[in-house]
Amino acid sequence: MILVIAEHLEGKLNRASWEAVAAAQQTGEPVKIAALGAAVAGVAAELAAADAAEVIVVEHPALAAYTADGYVQALAALVTAEAPAAVFLPHTYQTRDFAPALAARLGRALLTDCLGVKADGGGRLFVRPMFQGKLHADVRPLGPSPHLVTFQIGAYRADAAARGAAPAPVRTIAGAVDPAAVRQKAEAPFQEAKQAVDLSQAERIVSIGRGIKGQEHIQVAEKLAAALGAELAASRPICDAGWLPMERQIGSSGQTVAPKLYVALGISGAIQHLVGMKGSQVIVAINKDPDAPIFEVADFGIVGDLFEVVPALVAALNG
Amino acid sequence: MKIAVCVKQVVSREWQLRVDESNTWIRDQDASYELNEPDAYALEEALRLKERHGGEVVVCSAGPARVSQVVREALARGADRALLVEDDRLVGADAFATASALAAALKDERCDLVLTGLQSDDSGFAQTGVVLAETLGLPHATIIMEVQVADGALRVKRELEGGWFQWIAMPMPAVLTIQSGINQLRYATLKGIMAAKKKDVKKVAAPDLAPQHEIVRLYFPEKAKATRLIDGAPADAAKELVRLLRDEARVIS
Ligand SMILES: Cc1cc2nc3c(=O)[nH]c(=O)nc-3n(C[C@H](O)[C@H](O)[C@H](O)COP(=O)(O)OP(=O)(O)OC[C@H]3O[C@@H](n4cnc5c(N)ncnc54)[C@H](O)[C@@H]3O)c2cc1C
Numbered sequence: 001m002i003l004v005i006a007e008h009l010e011g012k013l014n015r016a017s018w019e020a021v022a023a024a025q026q027t028g029e030p031v032k033i034a035a036l037g038a039a040v041a042g043v044a045a046e047l048a049a050a051d052a053a054e055v056i057v058v059e060h061p062a063l064a065a066y067t068a069d070g071y072v073q074a075l076a077a078l079v080t081a082e083a084p085a086a087v088f089l090p091h092t093y094q095t096r097d098f099a100p101a102l103a104a105r106l107g108r109a110l111l112t113d114c115l116g117v118k119a120d121g122g123g124r125l126f127v128r129p130m131f132q133g134k135l136h137a138d139v140r141p142l143g144p145s146p147h148l149v150t151f152q153i154g155a156y157r158a159d160a161a162a163r164g165a166a167p168a169p170v171r172t173i174a175g176a177v178d179p180a181a182v183r184q185k186a187e188a189p190f191q192e193a194k195q196a197v198d199l200s201q202a203e204r205i206v207s208i209g210r211g212i213k214g215q216e217h218i219q220v221a222e223k224l225a226a227a228l229g230a231e232l233a234a235s236r237p238i239c240d241a242g243w244l245p246m247e248r249q250i251g252s253s254g255q256t257v258a259p260k261l262y263v264a265l266g267i268s269g270a271i272q273h274l275v276g277m278k279g280s281q282v283i284v285a286i287n288k289d290p291d292a293p294i295f296e297v298a299d300f301g302i303v304g305d306l307f308e309v310v311p312a313l314v315a316a317l318n319g
Numbered sequence: 320m321k322i323a324v325c326v327k328q329v330v331s332r333e334w335q336l337r338v339d340e341s342n343t344w345i346r347d348q349d350a351s352y353e354l355n356e357p358d359a360y361a362l363e364e365a366l367r368l369k370e371r372h373g374g375e376v377v378v379c380s381a382g383p384a385r386v387s388q389v390v391r392e393a394l395a396r397g398a399d400r401a402l403l404v405e406d407d408r409l410v411g412a413d414a415f416a417t418a419s420a421l422a423a424a425l426k427d428e429r430c431d432l433v434l435t436g437l438q439s440d441d442s443g444f445a446q447t448g449v450v451l452a453e454t455l456g457l458p459h460a461t462i463i464m465e466v467q468v469a470d471g472a473l474r475v476k477r478e479l480e481g482g483w484f485q486w487i488a489m490p491m492p493a494v495l496t497i498q499s500g501i502n503q504l505r506y507a508t509l510k511g512i513m514a515a516k517k518k519d520v521k522k523v524a525a526p527d528l529a530p531q532h533e534i535v536r537l538y539f540p541e542k543a544k545a546t547r548l549i550d551g552a553p554a555d556a557a558k559e560l561v562r563l564l565r566d567e568a569r570v571i572s
């Protein structure tokens with residue numbers, strides 16, 4: 001049996017949970033899905049639509065708001081009681097926060113950010129990106145089971161999760177949480193002040209990455225943006241360095257966009273960037289490294305130095 | 320306040336990756352190395368906390384002898400002293416082995432705060448800081464974008480997906496994993512580089528490391544999508560790209 005840990009924020013199921021369910025179902029093993037919280041009947045009912053042996057609701061007032069300590073306590077008890085063959089989770093920010101501590105407390109291996117599963121004799125290998133996605137590794141978890149595995153967002157399709165003929169049975173158990181041992185106190189999530197630029201409406205976007213080298217070179221990209229009638233955007237390091245405001249950042253911690261045309265200049269294509277732009281209709285990548293993962297999502301590409309290619313593009317557009 | 324910062328040495332971004340003969344690691348004999356990017360931000364945050372609250376910044380790194388390079392760099396940027404867990408078996412080690420090596424160095428230090436980066440550029444486990452917290456028995460919070468310290472307690476701003484944040488309050492000592500962009504970095508000055516030469520670097524023996532995973536094969540991913548690559552001199556390639564975008568993709572007029 002594979003135990004999937006679902007994620008929700010204040011009663012709203014995170015779609016990535018379905019991706020982890022799909023990954024678990026595709027192993028061919030029976031699947032159970034767990035959801036933690038104080039009042040998660042709605043989430044449980046939604047999850048019960050899955051083709052699963054059971055949905056387990058772990059309830060405790062101390063689980064009303066997510067905390068790492070609360071989740072680790074409740075899940076350590078649950079995993080010990082259920083003794084699954086493996087535990088699958090989506091590789092979300094929340095999973096990053098508690099899963100390593102859970103694995104350490106259980107003394108079990110944790111493989112993170114996995115892209116797929118391969119058969120390995122009687123066992124399994126997990127494919128995970130390394131070196132910023134430039135290489136992939138087939139990895140064998142060692143030590144006693146259950147091994148914990150997190151799956152990269154988008155590695156499996158949420159709509160590939162099989163639905164059951166009838167709703168799966170839902171079992172509610174009391175979470176084994178000692179509120180006195182929960183050391184973190186979480187305040188309510190919030191968004192920073194309303195963003196002035198809404199890139200999600202842009203028809204065309206020229207986006208710059210670390211290949212732009214310095215703030216003084218941004219005008220190279222600005223000229224291309226002007227010639228294309230495009231908005232300017234960036235990868236995270238550009239905004240971290242303060243070269244462009246944070247509100248122009250594309251990716252998991254920035255904006256998600258889907259313009260008609262997305263031109264990536266000197267962007268390597270790390271997954272945290274790709275999730276914010278891979279829905280674009282046409283993607284163009286200009287990068288001097290032919291192995292850059294951005295070419296994995298690009299429709300058109302030029303392998304070359306952006307400082308030569310971009311001025312040539314501006315000339316071609318204006319000519 | 321005593322603050323430890325865990326810094327990892329990773330192959331530099333500009334270095335052309337190649338897979339070694341065993342097909343399980345990179346051919347890194349002639350690689351160039353740098354400080355893992357989020358760790359630079361963690362170090363900067365520690366230096367700023369020391370400026371505000373006083374105390375000491377101790378850097379800690381685990382790896383083969385060559386990692387003394389990033390330790391020196393951290394000392395040059397302003398860290399006070401260093402702990403070095405030197406062991407060749409730490410190359411490509413999993414997060415549990417790495418965290419136990421770091422814990423061996425830190426367990427008797429009684430730090431008020433331990434900072435790590437949120438993720439390493441090479442292995443990308445996004446685990447080591449959190450496993451270290453559990454190993455040391457400390458509370459933790461991850462993906463941190465602001466740190467406030469008052470009356471012996473912490474309030475930290477945690478990044479959530481899609482532009483959301485959340486404040487978390489916690490007692491100290493604690494472990495935080497720091498996100499890139501939390502501050503603006505300072506670089507080493509010549510004075511700092513000279514001063515670093517006199518700073519104390521203490522070597523600590525690595526504990527027994529029971530591996531939690533094994534890399535069976537490391538490879539360049541097969542391309543799943545056929546990108547239309549446009550060759551030729553920049554001017555020709557540019558003209559062809561504009562033609563394709565206008566006439567075939569019809570995304571510009
Ligand atoms: C939790 C988390 C959240 C994150 N959120 C985001 C996010 O929201 N958005 C985001 O973008 N990143 C995010 N990141 C960071 C992400 O992992 C990458 O580090 C980042 O996207 C890399 O940016 P880059 O491609 O600009 O830089 P690099 O990876 O350094 O790539 C630079 C590229 O430029 C190319 N290049 C260099 N010089 C030239 C030249 N002259 N001509 C052409 N090409 C050149 C290089 O070949 C290289 O491919 C996040 C990371 C984490 C861990």
Ligand SMILES: Nc1ncnc2c1ncn2[C@@H]1O[C@H](COP(=O)(O)O)[C@@H](O)[C@H]1O
Nearest residue numbers: 325326381435436438439444445446447
């Ligand atoms: N060998 C190491 N030496 C020192 N710190 C490390 C080492 N490996 C990982 N870390 C720290 O743990 C963080 C997360 O790394 P990882 O779990 O590999 O993604 C890094 O940003 C470092 O701060």
